Every structure is written in C-alpha cells, then in structure tokens.
Amino acid sequence: MSACNIFKNTIIFLSLFFSLNCLSAPMDDVFDLLDSGGGLRVGVSDSDGYYMLALSLNDSRSETRASELARLDCIRQLNEMVNGVTISGSSSMLSEYITEESSDSSTGEKYKKSFSKSSFIDVVETKFSGKISAAQVLKQGEYDGQQFIAMLITEKNIQLLNKMKASTADFSEDSGEAPTFSNETKPVEAKGLSSLKIGESKAREQALQNALRNAVQQVQGVILEGKSGTFGEALNTALSTKTRGYVSSYQIEDEDIERGSYYVLISASVSAGKLERDLQFYLNIFSDxxxxxxxxxxxxxxxxxxxxxxxxxxxxxxxxxxxxxxxxxxxxxxxxxxxxxxxxxxxxxxxxxxxxxxxxxxxxxxxxxxxxxxxxxxxxxxxxxxxxxxxxxxxxxxxxxxxxxxQRAESGQLFDIEIVNARRTDWKIFKHVLENATTGSVESWLWDKGTRTITLKYRYGGKLSTALDEGLSQLYTTFKTQGKGRRPTALNIGGSKATFEMVTK
The missing domain is CATH 3.30.160.180 (Putative neuraminyllactose-binding hemagglutinin homolog like domain)
Incomplete structure (x- = not known):
C-alpha cells in the first residue's frame, strides 16, 4: 500500500474520533487551535486533499528556544498520530480519555463522546515510511505572549514527496527494515503504600501512584534484563513522570489502612511496547x-x-x-x-x-x-x-x-555536508540515502554554480560521524549503480561539518 493511501486511510480512521468539517481549510483550524491552546486537527480541503495539522505554543523566555520547542512538540504530535510511536523521552503521550463535545445537526442537542488516545495510537499502525518528511510549517509567530508553530501534512505534499523520491533514480530501497516493537500489554499485580501523615485522601492517591509506578517497574525490569548496564537510576528518573502513559488500564483489587499507612493493591495492564520504545531511546542517548x-x-x-x-x-x-x-x-x-x-x-x-x-x-x-x-x-x-x-x-x-x-536527541543538531566538484543533481542521491539509511533528515540544500559546490543542511540526533557510519556504505553502493561513473570520497568528517569530493572512477 502506498504512503499516500496509508495516510488517507489513517485520516479516514481518525474521522471516527474527531469531528471534521469536510471542506474546512487548515488556516481555520490554526485560529481555532490558537484559541484552545494548541493540539491536532484533521480534515480535508479542496486544494490539499486530506490533511493533518498540529499546532503548539511555548512561552520560554528565548524566542528561538520557544519556537524550537514548539516545533518539536508539533513533530511529536504528528509522529505519534501517524506512526503510532513515542519519539521522545519528554513526550507526554498519555493513556488518557479525551472527551469531545458535539451537537446533533438536526436537533441541536449537545452530547459528549469519549475515546482513548492510547488505544487509538495502538490501532493506527501506518508506517508512512517511518518519517514525517512531508510535514511543512504552515504558520508561525507570536500569539498572546507565546511563540507558536503550526505544521501540516497533506495528501498533496505526500504525492509530491513520492514523485521527488522516484525522480532521484530508480533506487532500490534499502532492504533493511526499521526496528519493530510489539504493542503487547503485560498483566501485573502491584502494591503501593503511603503514610497517613499527609491525610487519608492524599495518602490514598499517593499509594495508587506508587502502585502504578511499581507495576511499570516490574515490566521495565523484565525488558531491561541484561540490557541496562549501569543506567538503572537514570532510567528510573527518566520514566518517573510518565508512569500513567504506560498503564493502559488498571483495577483496584484491595485497599485498606494498616500500621499508619494507606495501601492499594491493583491489577494493571502495562503497555510493554511503548515502554520498550522509550527505554531503548534513553539507553541510546545515555551511552554517548x-x-x-x-x-x-x-x-x-x-x-x-x-x-x-x-x-x-x-x-x-x-x-x-x-x-x-x-x-x-x-x-x-x-x-x-x-x-x-x-x-x-x-x-x-x-x-x-x-x-x-x-x-x-x-x-x-x-x-x-x-x-x-x-x-x-x-x-x-x-x-x-x-x-x-x-x-x-x-x-x-x-x-x-x-x-x-x-530534547537534544529528539531535535538533533544541524550539520553542514559539503559536496565539492559536484553536479547539481548529486544532492538528490545524497538526500535519498541520508533520509533512508540514517535517522536524520536533509532540511535544505544550496548550489553554488561558480565553485560547483553543494551544501546540505542535515539534522541528526547524535554525532555526525555516527550518522555517516550508518549511511556511508549505502551512499557508496548507490553511487556505484546510479552515479554514472562518478562517486563521492570523504575528505573530512568533523564535529559539525563533513566534506565530500565527487571523483571519476
């Protein structure tokens, strides 16, 4: 199934949960989301076809930092909805129930409907090539003292992206598949305690939170067996604020007061797939x-x-x-x-x-x-x-x-990749390989006709040398079959810049 069809099916599925104005324009949604504090909308317009729009606001003192954090939050929302995965340790993908108020068009009667965001994310298994490379900034600026960014994915842009990829050559796609994670849930039983010194009501809530945390840590221990090395405390700190995001459901089996403490016993279903994704994310960034x-x-x-x-x-x-x-x-x-x-x-x-x-x-x-x-x-x-x-x-x-x-790993760093003695079209092969053989993305490129030099702006969440370790083999292989007798040779790979020279075999 093509990326465009998958995206369309995702939007149709989304419409079961979100009220859509079938001929709404994305800019109308921008104004609505600004008033409601941000979020995600889906719809269809005459010019763009099906679309998905995310808007985020941030009030950091630095305008640059506020804009960047807003951009990251938009990408997180789109990626969670399209790919069904959490891409950041700081993400707040919760197993919350979302209530939406609607009205019957014939009677005018208002009613409310609820759905589980986490359940929805588990159902949507579209891959969309594992990337959000078709997302574009629709609008950004300042609103009510905060910086905001609205990012959009449209059916039209996906079609254009597919055409661009096809035109880069008859590349054989990388046969390797992205790591897949199970959506399996693990049933566990856990107990939580809290002192009654803070009052019975607060003690009960604290005991419940402790029980949920203990349930997650049980599953975490099984996943990490033989993997975590020395990062146990760091992982506990990282996951401590996200406990509810991993518990898809729970039931209180018993609760009582004993020896000055309130205790709660629960049976819970822990989303092992979500937990494994985040644990792997943290393990990767802690090691460097x-x-x-x-x-x-x-x-x-x-x-x-x-x-x-x-x-x-x-x-x-x-x-x-x-x-x-x-x-x-x-x-x-x-x-x-x-x-x-x-x-x-x-x-x-x-x-x-x-x-x-x-x-x-x-x-x-x-x-x-x-x-x-x-x-x-x-x-x-x-x-x-x-x-x-x-x-x-x-x-x-x-x-x-x-x-x-x-945040650093999620946002990545912007690196310069310079290609000297180049042809104008060489950027297409570099871009194709870098976006398919590595986890980074090419944000822009510049052609200097006088010096025959191409400069790519490449964003990657790690060291540039690590990214090129991932992609160099595929880059050389691709040029061997598609370079028409020309190939790149690495002149220098530094901390913030890499330089290649195109040579004739």
Missing part, C-alpha cells in the same frame, strides 16, 4: 556523553561527580574524550538576617556545556535566601550554607540532565 567537571571550589564540587556516577554516566578519566562539561560556580555573601545577626548566603549555579559546539545547554541555580544561616563560628555557617545550596541543586540535577539530553 562523557562528562568533565570544572569548578571554582573543587574541594566541594565532588557531589556533581557523585550524582553522575549514581545515574550511571561516564566521567572522563583520560581514556575517553569528554563531550560535555559541568561548570560549577559558588559565591558566598555576608548578609544581615531578620534578627540583625551576620549570616551567610550561598549562591550556586551549574551550567552544562556541549564541548563540541560550545553551546550552553542548561543552567541550574539555587534559591540563596533559603541557604541563609547564622551560626558561630562563621566558618561553620559557610559550610552549613554550602550544604543547603548543594542540596537544592542536587534535587534538580538528574532530571534536568535527562531532559536536556532527551
């Missing part, structure tokens, strides 16, 4: 980084190394080149407290920097007022204040690091 730590207070910054080792990450010991560094800076100030005593406040910030690009990926700061201590002697006050500051940062460090690595 190697960290160093620099600080203006080396004697007291060992806690960063301790936290990284607890999570399972690699710290440079001279055998591996570092990819990232944590920069720890601490300042202490004497202040007068509310009792007119001399007190010590500690200001601490920790930056995570990518050593290849020089980009600061994250900055974590503490709340200095909460580190204010007045004890004698003053040297002791400094130690107590320092300890309080480190404790504040330590609560955030693991989760922040995992979020940054996940």
């Amino acid at each position: 980084p190697v960290f160093t730590i620099t600080s203006n207070d080396l004697a007291e910054s060992a806690w960063v190394a301790d936290e990284l080792e607890r999570l399972g990450f690699n710290i440079s010991q001279g055998t591996k080149s570092a990819t990232h560094t944590f920069i720890v800076n601490k300042t202490q100030t004497e202040v007068i407290d509310h009792l007119d005593r001399i007190a010590i406040e500690t200001k601490l910030y920790v930056q995570l920097k990518d050593l290849e690009t020089g980009e600061v990926l994250s900055t974590i700061t503490n709340a200095p007022r909460k580190t204010r201590f007045s004890v004698e002697p003053i040297s002791r006050a400094k130690k107590v204040s320092s300890r309080a500051a480190y404790k504040q940062i330590n609560k955030k460090l693991g989760a922040e690091l995992i979020q940054v690595l996940s």
